[in-house]
Structure formats: C-alpha cells, structure tokens
Amino acid sequence: MNYESIKLTIDGKIAIVTINRPESLNALNAQVLNDLEKVFDYLDSEKTANCVIVTGSGEKSFVAGADIKEFPSFTQEQATELSKRGHFIFNKIENLSKPVIAAVNGFALGGGLELAMSCHIRYASENAKLGLPEVTLGLIPGYGGTQRLPKLVGKGIANEMIFSAKMITAEKAKSIGLVNEVFPLEELLPKTKELAEQIIKNSPQGIAKAIKAVNASDSENGMETEINSFGDLFAQDDFKEGVSAFIEKRKPIFN
Template sequence: MDFITYEQEGFVGVITINRPKALNALNSGVLDELNSCLDAIDLETTRALILTGAGEKSFVAGADIAEMSTLTKAEGEAFGKKGNDVFRKLETFPIPVIAAVNGFALGGGCEIAMSCDIRICSDNALFGQPEVGLGITPGFGGTQRLARLIGAGKAKEMIYACANVKADEAKALGLVNAVYTQEELLPAAKKLAGKIAKNAPIAVRACKKAINDGLDAPMDEAIVIEEKLFGSCFETEDQREGMGAFLEKRKVEGFKNR
C-alpha cells in the first residue's frame, strides 16, 4: 500500500495513515487502502485496533482539497459516500478502535477520529470542521457525529463558525478521553488497547455492538438488544473460564476468543 501501513503487535493492530507530506490528507487512494486494510484484518488474532497518522504534526488534516476542488455535484456526493462508507465500516468494525490523534484533526480528520470508539490525543492536537470556509459542508459524518458527541449547540458553533478546539478543550467537551505529550501518545494507546485485548474478545465485541446499536434505539428496544447479546456470551469457552476463575479465586489463564 502507498498510503497505509499496518503493524501487528500481539493482539493489537496499528493502522497508520502515511502521507505526511500532505499532512495525511484523505484522497480516494487513502480511503480505498484504508477500506482494504480493514477487510484484511484477521479478527481471530486481532482484538483491538489503533488508528494514527504519520509524523508529529498531523493526524489527518482533512480531505484532499486539490482532489475535491474540481468535483461536480454528482462526483461530490459520490466522494461523500465513499468516505462515509469507509468511516461507517470503521465505526461498526467488530473490535474496538482507538484513535491516537497526533496533531491536526480537521475536516475529514475530525470525522475519522469520531468514527473510532475511543479518542486520545497529543497536546498539540487541533480539532475542527472548517468546511463552510471552503464553501461546502462536512461530508464524512461531521454534522452527525459531532452533535451526538458534544451536543448540538457546541457542534453548530464549531461547524458554522469554523471554530477549532485545542486538546484541552476537546477533553473538556468529551471529544477526547485524555491528552498526552507527543512521546506518550502512542504508548498510551497501546497500553489501553492491551488492556482491552486481555479481556474476553467475544464479550468486548458484544459490548461494542450493544452500545452502538442501542444508542440509535428507544430504551425498550435497546435493552432487548443488550439481553440478546448478553445471552450470546453464555456457553462460550471464555465465559466458562472467566466465571470459573472468579469462583476458584484464581487469575484467568487466557481468553481464547471462542
């Protein structure tokens, strides 16, 4: 791949958007490679993912404006769909995804970070949706996910006024969970991913699905989603090992993902 690198460290996969000269901007090639990378991940041996950008200046600075500048109306809609399809695949990916935001997360960069389960960032991170200053709207889910994550009022301020937020404000808004130095960021993401990977994979995946599906459903329907996923964990080897270890007052010997 030209724009995406993938590394496997134990049960943790690390996806890096590797286009640093363009501040890791998203063009069609990046989106296609990210889509292919997600399709190729072995879910039997991978229990958590980290998504980050190459270099220390930018996570993803946005979509590629040079590519977008000449699009027709139909081509613009198709480009939005391409990005939304990939980001939705990331959002609904069976295993948890942690965004390690190492700098600029503007436009498509903010949008791809919001598609991840958990976001942490470096202290030089900057989040924003500056699209109206370019004569367009956010096109990869920004108008939808930002309002859901930080509330409609603040999201509208950020989008209508192109008002960027720095790392500390992003944490105060709940857009990110924690702020680290540039040097601490990736190790912190790997530590968190490792904690996730130690737990029963079938149960973790069921929790992700329950949360994601339940957020879009009325409570009476949402608790039924949880009940069914709760039930699906029983009679698995991991459930027997986890409960057996608890009852026998010993440490879990290791979850097998089955």
C-alpha cells in the same frame, strides 16, 4: 499486506494503522480511503489482533482533512458518491468487532476529525488541533461529522464548532468529551498502547457484543440489542472461561 498510503504493523494482539502521507499532513485522498477500506476489511477477519490503533505519521498531523485538490473537478453526482464512500468506510471502522483507538497526534481537521470520531476511543497529544472547517469552503462535513459530533459533545457545541469552523485545542476537546485523554506528544502512542494492553486482557466476545450494543444506543432497538447480546454471551466460551476463572480465583485465559 501492502498499502500505498498506510502502514500496518501488528505487535502481538495490537494492530497499528498509520496514515502515511506526511508530505500532505496525511490528508485523505482517494488512495487513503481505498487503503482504509482494505486494511479494515483485513483486520475484520485477522485472527491475531484484538485491538486497533489509528494514528498519523510524523509529529504534526493525525489527518489534516480531505485532499481539497481533488474537489474542483467533481460533479454534484461525484461529490454525493464521495460522501457515500466516506460514510461506508467510517461506518466499517465504527462497527468493527474489535476496539479502535484514535491516537490523534496533531491536526485532526475535517475528514481527519471525522475519522477520529468513527473510532471507539480518542486519545490526543497536547499539540493536537481539532475542527470541522468545511463551511469555509461552502461545504458541510460529509463523512459523518454532522451526525457523530452531536452525539459526542451535544448539539449546541457541535453547532458552534461546525458553524464557526474554529479549531479547538486538545484540552478543550477533552473538556467537552470529544477526546478521552491528552498526553505530551512523546507519550501519546505509549499511553495508547497501555490502554490497548488493558483492553486485550478482556473477553473478545464480550467486547464485540459491547461495541454492537453501544453503537445501537441511539436507535430504537438499543435496549433489545443489549438484552439479546447479554443472553447470547451465556452460550459462548469466553463467558464459561470468565466465570470459571472468577470462581477459581485465577485470571481468565480468553482465546
């Protein structure tokens, strides 16, 4: 499939989604949001890829935020709808049944950091700068940032980042749990692919249920989701193959 602002490549069982607006530091505009929705709808039903990597084109920026040039003409109602749309698309990413890893290669600001936070895992390059600068524009994060950041780093640190609008380094982001690992820029994508290769060796059915259970961990039915998911997997082919392989002392082959 072709997308105006995104490049999609599928290498074996790994899909790579690259935001491709380098002239604008890969800023999120209406076209990028539309393409993100389309590409993740496609990946949801695509049968080959079992893991997804999201990154930005070039060496300077993952996604440098929303495209502010679109904002001045918006009415209050249009701004509300824009926020709803961002939530809808980023929730789609967060709830994809396949693991999504953000390879943060440079600036991840505003909507760019919100995109990274909607992914299940975040790796960053040493030159990455992360932040939520919305209050400098008289706004707040509108694509889930006020909700996801406290869950990842705690309310106090989230408040500090949002209220101060300061950018933090990749190493600082790792120290507070916002990113999992930090690598030199040239190693970022290879290291992210290494993680994806490790993930795709495991049961897709088990991982899909794990994503659902982890995403429910801050809801009232989190424990019930885990219990039901655990039980459901006993009826699945992956469980039967995994247990048989363990007993037979061989590596499992998951379809």
